[in-house]
Amino acid sequence: MSELISLRQMKIGQHGKIARVEACGEVNQRIRDMGLIPGAKVSVVGRAPLKDPVALRLSGVTISLRNREADHITVEIADHA
Template sequence: MEIIPLRQMKKGQSGSIFQVKATGELGRRIREMGLIPGARVTIYGRAPLKDPVAIRVLNTTLTLRNNEAEYIQIEID
């Protein structure tokens, strides 16, 4: 299994959250959105300039900026 930052995933790619490296307020906000270790995520789409990224997690679509997505490590299946 390969572990990469969520930011590097391509549209349609899926995986499980391995680790959230963010701390403080950003880490709390990311976890409150349901982005916790073990959660399945799928890249749903990207804006024309590649920022932000839309993801599906827990039957919800969320958008994250690339600088936020960099803190989320994904285990690719």
């Protein structure tokens, strides 16, 4: 069983697979240019003190993403219960 959540809702240390990206225009292009595409595995490695931006690990690279951009990304989280 798996759970779909917004990338913004992921907790530090949590892993998942991108299910969909629902952005338009430049935001969509920026997100996809960073490799955040459906099927990509992603994990949250940290957050700034005010929770924005979020640091993500993707394909061995750490990237930073603002919450307003993370809201456009839905991630499938594996149920570990």
